[in-house]
Amino acid sequence: MASKLDSLHPADVADILEALPLDQRLDVWELVKVERDGDILLEVSDAVRQTLIADMNSDELLAAAEQLDTDELADLAPDLPKDVLQDLLDNLDAQNRARLQSALSYSEDAVGAIMDFDIVTIREDITLEVALRYMRRLGSLPDHTDKLFVVDRNEILRGVLPLKLLVVSDLDAIVSDIMSDDAVTFHPEDIADEAAKAFERYDLVTAPVVDVNNKLVGRVTVDAVMDLIREEAESDMLSMAGLREEEDFFASVWKSVQNRWAWLAINLVTALVASRVIGLFEGSIEKIVALAALMPIVAGIGGNSGNQTTTMIVRGLALGQVASHNMQSLITKELGVALLNGLLWGGVLGVIATAKSAFTAVTCIKIIYYVKLRLHHGHND
Amino acid sequence: MASKLDSLHPADVADILEALPLDQRLDVWELVKVERDGDILLEVSDAVRQTLIADMNSDELLAAAEQLDTDELADLAPDLPKDVLQDLLDNLDAQNRARLQSALSYSEDAVGAIMDFDIVTIREDITLEVALRYMRRLGSLPDHTDKLFVVDRNEILRGVLPLKLLVVSDLDAIVSDIMSDDAVTFHPEDIADEAAKAFERYDLVTAPVVDVNNKLVGRVTVDAVMDLIREEAESDMLSMAGLREEEDFFASVWKSVQNRWAWLAINLVTALVASRVIGLFEGSIEKIVALAALMPIVAGIGGNSGNQTTTMIVRGLALGQVASHNMQSLITKELGVALLNGLLWGGVLGVIATAKSAFTAVTCIKIIYYVKLRLHHGHND
Incomplete structure (x- = not known):
């Protein structure tokens, strides 16, 4: 079992750990070699990472962390106990300590948080x-x-030399003649999501990160960008359902409820508002109880078509397609869609309700006729 | 204006086109140089691409398509008129025709559909x-x-030689000694989404695509994978709101309604079912009309907590974390969460409803007391 784990890629071991209930997960975690712990901790989700770290003592954590690069340490640092982090900082040389401290100083969604220092x-x-x-x-x-x-010689970025130019160009050529000096660069304070869009747009694999003086401080790689895109997409999905964060599949019931309660509380408040609105029409409902049965249909169609418009607009805002110059025509269009939807589904519902009440009326007439017939028969008997 | 467009990256021109209402979009499209049309058509969304292609005649389309590689043509082909596609095929040499035809033969979510032929x-x-x-x-x-x-010499893949090894290794070394022979490879029939996961997992930039005999047929690059991940995430978002496909922001109202009606129709059916269930309790509602006002709260909390569980499980299935061996403990956990949520929100709602009716009762008593008081006064007057 242990040797089989050794032969697996850290990402695959991480997957196994994610899919195991807590006690079995910790059993497997014990079997993993210490020098691979760091790489695997980087691959598991935040929630699972916390369960694994909680199971390790300071020495094990230090040993695991020592295998990692500075930028990887920065990813792990927020989950480490304070004393372990301090020990780690003390063990680093001056350059790496400065790098780690600066990496930790950027907000989670800044380029500084996803850059690494593997620069040649x-x-x-x-x-x-x-x-x-x-x-x-x-x-x-x-x-x-x-x-x-x-x-x-002052580490100021002058340009970039793609390897694929290096291997096809004349050996006597000078770097400055071959290099490209209009490479896409980022600043550590830039929004990571914007950098990700630039990576997609300009099909980048790596890009230099420079400070305000154009001094090279690090680089962003496409694998960090891909992780970011995946995480953003997932957190969008989760927040659409009102889940605050990625949930460990085998978290306790209590932890899960904590992750989910806020959204349900908000929902309770909005539902109470809806309930007050319905309360205003209690008189009408008292007269025609069938109205109560039609309520979920109105709420459902209204809610869902609103949801569609919201999704469209949110997506447009994210892609930068919604701006002040086209606001007018968008509003007109969405009002048109709403009107058409209202006529369409209101019409359909009207037909169904009429058919149903007509059916009831026909049934009534049939019953009356039947009763009459019985009475008539009764007379004749 | 035209020269400003020329200086922009195709992806940036595409963005401008996406954000313009139809008539202005076509005006700008006219200004774009013919030789750049192809690249820009590749960057715009499917919906916008159709509006642009509809505006071009066969000659313009042929000229635009001629600027593209075979794999890019394959992306564009489904949107081209049949006669233009036939002309294109006739103009290609035998190798590229065979490639285009094979690329078109793979389903949209296969590796074959995202691979290119730029192999060295x-x-x-x-x-x-x-x-x-x-x-x-x-x-x-x-x-x-x-x-x-x-x-x-039969094009059978023997291994891969990373450029970064090529530039650091001894010039007298033999390729077979330096190359890695356990590179991740794909087959054209593989599911593209699985390939994307492998790219993320093993941090790939390119990977060879081979047929059943291990013969090299193409490659997959990280930029195609990134586009795929983004598209999948977007289509997940859209389908969560019941939108069938990416919508051109400036599509006609009628087109938008077509894109959205199916989900609303499904919703109408489920709402009708809900309405039948409520119909069963018409007797109770007739007695206590306040029950009708509480209905949206029960439906809201129930629907949203169900939604949270669904999102969690769907995500787990997508990541391969839900399997038969952990089904039992997941079901137990989710039932626990459901029970706790039920007790919690049921309790909260109970308290609110009681408080409200107590408030009403107190108001009633006050009114009665007041009326009594008035009557008493009346007597005394």
Whole structure:
């Protein structure tokens, strides 16, 4: 079992852990080698990560964290106990400590929170041959390296040199002649979601992150962006159902109720409002009780068509397609749709209700006729 | 205006077109250079693409399509008029015609539909120096090339050689010694969504697509995967609101109603069922009309907590976290949550209803007392 776990990718081990109830999950977690703990903690969801960390002592946590890069540590840090985090910071060298502290200082939805520090830089005045020799001396490049960052001696970004240009260009060419100097760059304070859109739009694999002075401070990679897109989509889905956050599938009933109660409370308030409105018409309902039976239909159709419009507009706002210049025509259009829907479904409901009451009336007449007939028969008997 | 459009990235032009009402959109579309039409058609949404294509004649469409790669043509083909598509096929050389036809033969959610044919292959028995010389002779590599595909003379995939290994390794090394032979590969029939998950999981930038004989037929790139993830997330959002497809913001009212009616019709049917259930209790409602006012609260809380559970389970199924071995404990947990929610919100509602009726009773008593008092006074006057 342990050796089988060792042969699996951290993401696959994470999946197994997610799908297990708490006690079995911790049993499996015990079997995972210490040096892989860090990578797996990065892959599991926040909720599951907390259950795993709660089961580890400080030494185990420190050992796991030591296997990670600074940017990975930054992802893990918010879930670590304070004393472990302090020990970690003490163990880091000055550069990495500064990086970790700055990464932790950005808000969760800023580019600074998703950037990493695996940057390979070269100077602009060397030939490609020299650059290639430098690469070979490095011996390996970080994952996702699709471009080298060209900087001057003050780490100011001058341009980027894609690997695919490096390998096809003449070896005697100078870096500054080959590099592209209009690369898409980000600032650590930029909104991560905007950066993600730029990645999709311009089909990026990595992009440099620079400070206000254009000094290179890190990079964003497409895998971090993809994780972000997936997380955003999921949190949109969850919040549409009023779930506050990703829920550990095997969280206690009590924890689940805590995650879900706020939305239900809001709903209770709106439902109370609806109930007051209905209260205004108690007189009418008292006269025709069938009206009460028609209420859920009106509420359902109204709610759902409103929901459709909301979804459309929210999506348009997210994509930047709704702006002041087209507001007028959008409102006109949605009012038109609402009117048509109202006529259509009101009509359908009217036909159904009429048919039903006509049916009732016919039944009544039949019964009266039948009773009459019986009476008549009775007379004749 | 036209020159400003020329300086923009196709994705940015697409955004502008999306945000314009139909007549203005077509005016701007006229200003776009013919050779850029194809790229922009690829970037706009399906709904907007149809409005643009409807405005172009066959010659314009052919000219636009000629600028595109085979895999891009395949994305566009379903929206093209039949005769234009036939002309296009006739103009292609044999290899590209075969590729386009095979790309069109895969279902929309298969890997075959998102793969492209921009593959650079090398042999395994050459040195890296020879490989680099070959690259330099090619002069350029396709976008997103992060690895070369190593094939034998029958195009059978032997392994992959990441560019980042190519640039750091010894020039005298043989490709087969450096390449990795356990790369993640896909088949054209694989489900695209599964491939997307593998891209996220294993942090891929490109991956080879092979047929049953392991013959290389194409590749999948991370930008296609990102588009897929975004589209899936959006279509999930839209279908949660019962919208059948992405809607052109400036579609006619009638088109919008067509997009939305099916969900509303389903809703009408379920609401009719709810109305029948309420009909069963007409007797009780007739006695206590206040019950009618409480109905939306019961329906609201019930519907929303059900929605939360559904969202959780659907998400779990999508992530593969719900399986037969944990079904039992999930059902127990959700029943627990339901019980707790029922007690909680039932209790809250009970308190509110009691308070309200107590308030009414107190008001009644006050009125009676007041009337009595008045009568008493009247007597005394």
